[in-house]
Amino acid sequence: MQPLHKLLFAILAVSFVTFVALFGRLPALRKTPIGWLQRALCLHAPIRLRRIDSKITGGRVTLKSQRLGQYLFYESNPVVVILFLILVTGSAGLFLWNAYALLSTSLLLPLVLLLPAPYIFTYLCVTHTSHFLPLPAYPHQPEHYPYDHILFRPNTTCRTCDILKPARSKHCSLCHRCVDKCDHHCPWVNNCLGRGNYRWFLALLLSLPILEFYGAYLAWTIIRPYISVLPENPFFSWAHFTDLGDAFVRAINVGGLSIAGVGLLAITTAPLPLALLAYHCYLIWAGMTTNESQKWADWRDDMADGLVFVGSKAVLRQHFAKRGGQRELAQMLGLDGETGSIDWPIESDMVCVRTNDGQPPRGQEGMWRRVWRLEEVENLYDLGGWGNLVEVMMGR
Ligand SMILES: [Zn+2]
Ligand SMILES: [Zn+2]
Incomplete structure (x- = not known):
């Protein structure tokens, strides 16, 4: 075989094995030769290899490969x-x-x-x-974005870093830090x-x-x-x-x-x-990050199930001020106090809540409106295509 043929054959073989491993578990392919191959490759072969390994080396190769897999896929x-x-x-x-x-x-x-x-x-x-957001030893967290009260609410703590999470941040389990x-x-x-x-x-x-x-x-x-x-x-x-x-x-x-x-x-x-x-x-x-696009996808699914309601921050703040007894809900919605003012070109009075039973929060039925589609909700971080691009280019 010529070197080129060998190279093409190797590329085809690797592509085929990757395809089988990735797609063989799909319900549509489960009862096809692709599904059988996937089970042989990912289920039966490792079991056989583990048995052989435990007989020959006492399971040392299995342990080492598990550690390697952990390092490659779950560690930085x-x-x-x-x-x-x-x-x-x-x-x-x-x-x-x-x-x-x-x-x-x-x-x-x-x-x-x-x-x-x-x-x-x-x-x-x-x-x-x-x-990487500063750890609690530093008194001030940088606050570059306002909370939208949909994807991000004030008073959310990262239990690992022990800090209040600024809007648009996320804890990374590989970097072991919260990321702005x-x-x-x-x-x-x-x-x-x-x-x-x-x-x-x-x-x-x-x-x-x-x-x-x-x-x-x-x-x-x-x-x-x-x-x-x-x-x-x-x-x-x-x-x-x-x-x-x-x-x-x-x-x-x-x-x-x-x-x-x-x-x-x-x-x-x-x-x-x-x-x-x-x-x-x-x-x-x-106007979203990859992290936010996943959060929006969850909201979209819950909206389609009729579980999501929108309300007005101003109206709800007034309501909570009058009736002190609903502190837990006010805190959950991030409406129990001001969160400081951030210079942001857009303002939104919208707050979203998802409920388990498809009913608006009890005692506030008149203050919430059910939404079925993502388009009915404002994205506070969307400054328009050009505006978003400028923000990204400026490293913001
Ligand atoms: Zn990371
Ligand atoms: Zn964190």
Whole structure:
């Protein structure tokens, strides 16, 4: 088998196993060969291996692999960052080593800017720490956002950090800290993305595919003279695809794995960061973080079940002031006192509550209105698409 065939076979095999492991548990596939393979792979094989291991080594390999799994998936670790840097550096190094002499200076010049960019943005994402909220030893928590009384309410304590959680923050169990404007914990950069470094993550998602497309273009300029597809065959014909395959093999023979292979790797992996970037552009447009989008999804489901009611903060505050007996509910809603004023362009008088029985809070029936759809509720953090983008770009 040629090296390229081996590589393609390995990629196909890994993709197939990943597909089986991920989708074999879906109810629709459970009684199909995919489902049987998934159970054989993820259920029966590990049991057999554990039995063999306990006989041979007394279970030491099982214990070590469990510890490795715990480390890789449930603890903060730099494995993915290191693999990513090795892959980029290895591919770029291999490509430039072989292609340098074949490319003109004008074609190589953009690489002076394009090549360092993903490294710089990875560094900025990885080393950022100012998004971690100060621990109780520090008297003042930074308060950059108002509480919306839907996703975030005042007086919520993080039991791990022992601090009052500011609006838009979230505790990360991998970083063991509360994170300001938390988006998500990203294994790629082994850090939480939040206030300050989210913009560098977006820059990484943009700079990486640009580098990849440019690298693929450079590979193409080298191998293009050797590729010709016969135009007389119709596009959707077996002959046309055979021609393409032949041209592809010729390209590999000409460029080798270091030029054609790296170019192919670049063009096939570029859509992944681009798709992630598109998703984050949607989140910015909608005025929410990844964390908030999950919270909104929960509210949307509860609204569809008729369990969510909205009220007016001003009316409810008046009500609670008159009837002191409902302190618990007032506290739960975050309406038992002022929370300080934050300079924020939008104000909202809305407060949301979800109830278990689908009835408005007892004794306040007239003050709550049932909502069925997310569109009926204000998102205090949505400053409009452009406004949200400016906030993100400014690291806010
Ligand atoms: Zn915390
Ligand atoms: Zn984290």
